[in-house]
Amino acid sequence: MFFGKKQAIMDFFEKNKQKNIFDFDEYHRINDWCSEHAEEFREIKNYVAIEVSQGAKLSTALVDKALADREIIMPFSAQELLKYTRIPLV
Numbered sequence: 581m582f583f584g585k586k587q588a589i590m591d592f593f594e595k596n597k598q599k600n601i602f603d604f605d606e607y608h609r610i611n612d613w614c615s616e617h618a619e620e621f622r623e624i625k626n627y628v629a630i631e632v633s634q635g636a637k638l639s640t641a642l643v644d645k646a647l648a649d650r651e652i653i654m655p656f657s658a659q660e661l662l663k664y665t666r667i668p669l670v
Contacts, residue, residue: 603664610656610664620652621667628669638662638670 614621627646632638643658654661662669 606656606660607664607666610660611666613655614665614667620650623650624652624661625667625669632670643669 624643624646627649628638628642631642631646636642640658640662643661646652647654647658
C-alpha cells in the first residue's frame with residue numbers, strides 16, 4: 581500500500597516536470613516565423629499592447645482576438661506564441 585502512494589507521488593512530479601520542459605525546436609520555429617512575418621507580428625504586438633494598457637489582462641484569448649481582428653493565421657497556437665517568443669508582447 582505504501583509503495584503505491586510513493587509511486588503515485590513520483591508519477592505526479594514526473595508529469596509536472598515534463599510539462600515544464602522548454603522545447604528549443606519550438607522556440608526556433610516560432611521566432612523564425614515572427615522574424616519572417618515581422619509586419620504581422622508587429623500588428624499583433626501593437627493590438628495586445630493597446631488592450632493591456634486599457635486594462636485587459638494578457639492571455640491567449642487576447643492574442644486570439646488580436647489574430648481574428650487582424651485576420652492573421654499562424655502555424656502554431658497563441659499559447660505557444662506567448663510561451664516561446666523571445667520578444668514579449670507587452
